[in-house]
Amino acid sequence: MFNFSRLRLKYLLPVICLLLIHPALAQTKIPPAVKFDEFGDTEASDLIARLDNLAVGLQNEPAARGFLIVYRTRRDLPGLSNRYAHRMKGYLVESRGISPERLVAVDGGVASCLTQELWIVPVGATPQPRADAYSNSFAYAAYKFDEHFYARPSDPVDIGYWPLPPADLNAYLEAFALALQKEPRADAYLVAYTSAQLDRTTFAGEMLRRERDFLIKQYGIKPARIKTVYGGRRKWRAMELWIVPPGEDAPSEFRVRASQNRRRR
Numbered sequence: 718m719f720n721f722s723r724l725r726l727k728y729l730l731p732v733i734c735l736l737l738i739h740p741a742l743a744q745t746k747i748p749p750a751v752k753f754d755e756f757g758d759t760e761a762s763d764l765i766a767r768l769d770n771l772a773v774g775l776q777n778e779p780a781a782r783g784f785l786i787v788y789r790t791r792r793d794l795p796g797l798s799n800r801y802a803h804r805m806k807g808y809l810v811e812s813r814g815i816s817p818e819r820l821v822a823v824d825g826g827v828a829s830c831l832t833q834e835l836w837i838v839p840v841g842a843t844p845q846p847r848a849d850a851y852s853n854s855f856a857y858a859a860y861k862f863d864e865h866f867y868a869r870p871s872d873p874v875d876i877g878y879w880p881l882p883p884a885d886l887n888a889y890l891e892a893f894a895l896a897l898q899k900e901p902r903a904d905a906y907l908v909a910y911t912s913a914q915l916d917r918t919t920f921a922g923e924m925l926r927r928e929r930d931f932l933i934k935q936y937g938i939k940p941a942r943i944k945t946v947y948g949g950r951r952k953w954r955a956m957e958l959w960i961v962p963p964g965e966d967a968p969s970e971f972r973v974r975a976s977q978n979r980r981r982r
Contacts, residue, residue: 747839747840747841747842748839748842749839749842750784750836750837750838750839750842750843750844750845751836751837751838752834752835752836752844752845753770753771753774753835753836753837754767754770754771754834754835755832755833755834755835756832756833757830757831757832757833758831759833761878761879764805764833765808765878767835768805768808768809768813768835769813771783771809771835771837772809772813772814772815774837775815775819775837778837778839780839780840781819781837781838781839781840782819782820782821782837782838782840783809783815783819783820783821783835783836783837783838784820784821784823784834784835784836784838784844785802785805785806785820785821785822785823785833785834785835785836786802786823786825786833786834786836786844786846787799787801787802787823787824787825787831787832787833787834788825788826788827788828788830788831788832788833788834788847788850789826789827789828789831790827790828790829790830790831791827793831794861794862794863794864795860795862795863795892795896796862796863796889796892796893796896796958797863798824798825798826798892799822799824799888799891799892800863800865800888800889800892801833802822802823802824803822803885803887803888803889803891804879804888805822805833805835806820806822806888807879807880807885807888808879811880821838823844824892825846825847825850826850826851826852827850827851827852828847828849828850828851829849832847858962858965858966859959859960859961859962859965859966859967859968860959860960861957861958861959862892862893862896862958862959862960863889863892863893863957863958864955864956864957864958865881865882865889865955865956865958866881866882866953866954866955866956867881867882867883867909867924867954867955867956868881868882868883868884868954869915869920869954871915872915882927882928882956883927886927886928886931886935887931887935889956890928890931890932890935890936890958893905893932893958893960894932894935894936894938895936896960897932897936897938897942897960898936898937898938900960900962902962902963903942903960903961903962903963904942904943904944904960904961904967905932905938905942905943905944905958905959905960905961906944906945906946906957906958906959906960906961906967906971907925907928907929907943907944907945907946907956907957907958907959908946908947908948908956908957908958908959908971909921909924909925909945909946909947909948909955909956910948910949910950910951910954910955910956910957911924911947911949911950911951911954912950912951912952912953912954913950913951913952914952915954916950916954918947918950920954921947922947924954924956925945925946925947926945928956929943929945944967944971946971959971
């Protein structure tokens, strides 16, 4: 009788040996993620040049994605990493035509120094995080989460290199909103400062309404949790984002001004 078992074994053994010698034939190997560039805090012109180079690299690898990872130090404001990463993403999308779906903005957490990393990542691969990075979960009493500038159409054309609120609110408020979602009992303080050279004081109300409404509509933050305060005049228009945990007092100057704002309404 013909032995089919021996026949199968006769032809399978060479195949098995070939796969053992050449494991790449057994499964498709995923190319590794490549760190394209790494740098600290830098001038806008240098950052733009580095991002232009990354755009070329992504165009040469159309199936890959770009990861924009920012690590901050423990002395930096918590929102800085997310804001810097979105700043880079915004430039690549608006100025270099890279699809937003191909770009991932990442808050890398806290590390020993401020570092910005640009990665080219093939499908199925992941970037390698820094060995010294960690998540800073220390609970402050009341702390400033972040601060950003604010633009209006009448501003000088060269006031900055990056899209500012209200044109790009998500880039500046996303991390703040996520932090508030993680602390559902904490209060949010929006503190607006108008420009002494460019604004009337009444413009602060428009700034505060826009950012307050965005947090409510886009992220579901309850209106009662958001306190709006006019902080006064500065050289440049700005918005401070503060988080006040439950049971803790906001800075006294904010409490006084917030109560004055409510009486005027």
